[in-house]
Amino acid sequence: MDEKGIHTDFLKRMTYGEYLNLDQVLNSQERLSEHHDEMLFIVIHQVKELWMKLILHELNAAIAAITKGELQEAFKMLARVSKIQMQLVQAWDVLSTLTPAEYMEFRGSLGQASGFQSYQNRMIEFALGYKQSHILKIYEKNPVLLSELKKSYEAPSIYDVSIEALRKEGFPINPTLTDRDFTQTYQGDPTVADAWLEVYRDVSKYWDLYQLAEKLVDIEDSHQQWRFRHMKTVERIIGHKTGTGGSSGVGYLKKVLDHRFFPELWDVRTKL
Numbered sequence: 001m002d003e004k005g006i007h008t009d010f011l012k013r014m015t016y017g018e019y020l021n022l023d024q025v026l027n028s029q030e031r032l033s034e035h036h037d038e039m040l041f042i043v044i045h046q047v048k049e050l051w052m053k054l055i056l057h058e059l060n061a062a063i064a065a066i067t068k069g070e071l072q073e074a075f076k077m078l079a080r081v082s083k084i085q086m087q088l089v090q091a092w093d094v095l096s097t098l099t100p101a102e103y104m105e106f107r108g109s110l111g112q113a114s115g116f117q118s119y120q121n122r123m124i125e126f127a128l129g130y131k132q133s134h135i136l137k138i139y140e141k142n143p144v145l146l147s148e149l150k151k152s153y154e155a156p157s158i159y160d161v162s163i164e165a166l167r168k169e170g171f172p173i174n175p176t177l178t179d180r181d182f183t184q185t186y187q188g189d190p191t192v193a194d195a196w197l198e199v200y201r202d203v204s205k206y207w208d209l210y211q212l213a214e215k216l217v218d219i220e221d222s223h224q225q226w227r228f229r230h231m232k233t234v235e236r237i238i239g240h241k242t243g244t245g246g247s248s249g250v251g252y253l254k255k256v257l258d259h260r261f262f263p264e265l266w267d268v269r270t271k272l
């Protein structure tokens with residue numbers, strides 16, 4: 001049988017579990033304590049990491065599509081990102097069934113591990129334009145992750161390519177934004193604010209850019225809802241204890257809430 005024949009034969013016999021690699025997926029919930037609720041804790045985090053994998057897949061494709069001027073394709077992907085984010089926000093309801101006493105019974109077995117080290121969470125923040133250089137240090141000892149992370153740290157974010165789309169439409173965007181140092185978090189620019197204001201004032205003329213802006217607002221809105229639910233769930237479970245990752249805990253999570261990804265898209269609402 002030729003190579004193709006063997007392959008077809010394998011496909012014919014392939015099972016559901018083989019296709020989805022369920023052996024690995026369903027044998028990856030190793031509790032370090034004997035505690036009943038540690039299973040909930042592990043599953044919630046794994047589900048979240050899987051959804052984040054899909055978010056990144058969609059966000060990166062959307063960035064490429066916007067760069068090529070294929071906005072309709074990008075809208076489809078960004079709408080999917082929003083729906084996934086809704087799942088992630090709702091997942092806090094499941095975790096909230098964990099009481100403080102139950103969590104404290106197995107918290108010790110987590111050591112210094114913390115969501116702070118979630119690599120995919122940082123990749124998403126980079127794709128959305130929040131670039132914090134100290135994040136790279138966390139992965140110093142893992143060259144594979146570090147080089148992947150660096151690539152997205154140095155690349156334009158979804159907002160950078162959206163600003164470029166404004167420029168391509170003919171808006172007089174500050175030229176220094178086009179080849180700026182993308183490792184720096186975008187700080188806002190009056191020419192971008194003026195351009196979005198024009199788009200929102202004349203929606204029928206700039207329908208695609210308007211839709212792009214509203215998709216970005218959806219994503220930032222949901223991301224903030226996720227951050228808020230995280231902060232509140234943490235408060236109800238550990239109060240103001242310091243975090244396993246070494247931060248002040250709730251105080252730190254509250255501060256993170258201040259960050260805005262797409263500042264002009266929020267400011268434009270006041271000006272309309």
Ligand code: HEM
Nearest residue numbers: 045048114115116118121234237243244245246247249256
């Ligand atoms: C009992 C549940 C949880 C508690 C008590 C908790 C607590 C904390 C604390 C205190 C921090 C600050 C860093 C530190 O010092 O550790 C943190 C950060 C973080 N946690 Fe959680 N967390 C919980 C569940 C989750 C879940 C389910 C996720 C989703 C995967 C998650 C993702 C993150 C992320 C991404 C950060 C980094 C935030 C940032 O730096 O902006 N956490 N968490």
Ligand SMILES: N[C@@H](CC(=O)c1ccccc1NC=O)C(=O)O
Nearest residue numbers: 110113114115116242243244245
């Ligand atoms: N930072 C949490 C620990 C924690 O939540 C955590 C630990 C191991 C794996 C994932 C975690 N989730 C998110 O921060 C704490 O301080 O209790």
